Amino acid sequence: MYEPNRLREPILDWYSENARDLPWRRTDATPWGVLVSEIMLQQTPVARVLPIWTMWMVRWPTPADLAAESSGEAVRHWGRLGYPRRALRLHGCAQAIVADHGGEVPSDYTTLRSLPGIGDYTAAAVASFAYGKSHAVLDTNVRRVLARAVSAEEFPPNATTSAERRIAEALIPPVGAARWAVAVMELGALVCTARAPRCADCPIKARCAWHLAGKPAYDGPARKGQTYEGTDRQCRGRLLAVLRQAHGAVPKAALDVVWHDSVQRERALDGLISDGLAEALDGDSYRLPV
DNA sequence: CAGGCGTGGGT
DNA sequence: TACCCAAGCCT
Numbered sequence: 042m043y044e045p046n047r048l049r050e051p052i053l054d055w056y057s058e059n060a061r062d063l064p065w066r067r068t069d070a071t072p073w074g075v076l077v078s079e080i081m082l083q084q085t086p087v088a089r090v091l092p093i094w095t096m097w098m099v100r101w102p103t104p105a106d107l108a109a110e111s112s113g114e115a116v117r118h119w120g121r122l123g124y125p126r127r128a129l130r131l132h133g134c135a136q137a138i139v140a141d142h143g144g145e146v147p148s149d150y151t152t153l154r155s156l157p158g159i160g161d162y163t164a165a166a167v168a169s170f171a172y173g174k175s176h177a178v179l180d181t182n183v184r185r186v187l188a189r190a191v192s193a194e195e196f197p198p199n200a201t202t203s204a205e206r207r208i209a210e211a212l213i214p215p216v217g218a219a220r221w222a223v224a225v226m227e228l229g230a231l232v233c234t235a236r237a238p239r240c241a242d243c244p245i246k247a248r249c250a251w252h253l254a255g256k257p258a259y260d261g262p263a264r265k266g267q268t269y270e271g272t273d274r275q276c277r278g279r280l281l282a283v284l285r286q287a288h289g290a291v292p293k294a295a296l297d298v299v300w301h302d303s304v305q306r307e308r309a310l311d312g313l314i315s316d317g318l319a320e321a322l323d324g325d326s327y328r329l330p331v
Numbered sequence: 332c333a334g335g336c337g338t339g340g341g342t
Numbered sequence: 343t344a345c346c347c348a349a350g351c352c353t
């Protein structure tokens with residue numbers, strides 16, 4: 042096995058010099074702020090999260106503040122961040138935190154993991170970043186860095202493997218686990234990127250197994266590419282945008298005009314309703330859930 | 332476990 | 343210009 046400090050020390054040093062000043066990383070950020078940021082950052086770039094997160098923290102500074110609102114308001118103020126079911130789940134987190142945890146974001150991994158929208162990554166991230174606990178924080182950035190640095194692969198497997206988890210756990214320092222986690226993530230986000238890694242700027246290029254092997258091209262199974270144009274997802278997005286922008290009941294005719302295919306439109310609308318993102322009212326109109 | 336789930340910026 | 347893909351989760 043490799044010597045963990047060969048990777049840790051240069052990455053931690055690099056982080057000291059290159060960490061972005063993100064509001065949810067500041068010392069005055071609350072656990073709630075960290076939790077909100079983590080949900081918003083799922084599959085979503087930092088630059089798009091920043092303004093929405095800031096507005097949410099002003100509007101709903103505590104879980105109790107959000108829990109007191111309707112879920113529809115959470116969806117409305119999600120704006121165009123994407124994957125709006127996350128807004129519903131965050132609202133569900135707030136309600137569970139108030140109902141079951143005295144209004145305080147839990148600090149325990151297992152408890153966090155039981156909240157809506159919080160999976161393995163987010164539970165580990167919140168426990169680490171909000172409470173300084175020691176967990177393997179395996180997001181797409183960390184997985185890519187470790188695939189390269191340790192396994193000499195350009196990309197990690199499609200699904201997280203036990204081997205990856207073993208590698209990540211072996212690298213956790215006995216002290217400062219949370220700082221280590223955010224440092225590796227930051228390296229993946231800023232330097233060891235998916236498309237065009239900036240190896241020239243990398244603090245571990247001399248120790249990276251993939252770099253040392255001559256950066257061999259990825260030869261594993263094809264990675265899933267996503268289509269969007271013409272899909273139900275796009276249709277749902279169009280419909281929900283109308284509901285978000287209108288305050289109150291939206292006549293069906295106002296939804297009909299944003300998507301031509303009526304079969305697909307009906308299916309998408311039914312999907313939004315069954316997901317809890319929309320409500321049908323009497324008189325053939327719709328709105329965000331109250 | 333593979334597929335569904337938004338959106339917009341970088342290359 | 344067309345992809346590629348960005349701090350995943352749920353079913």
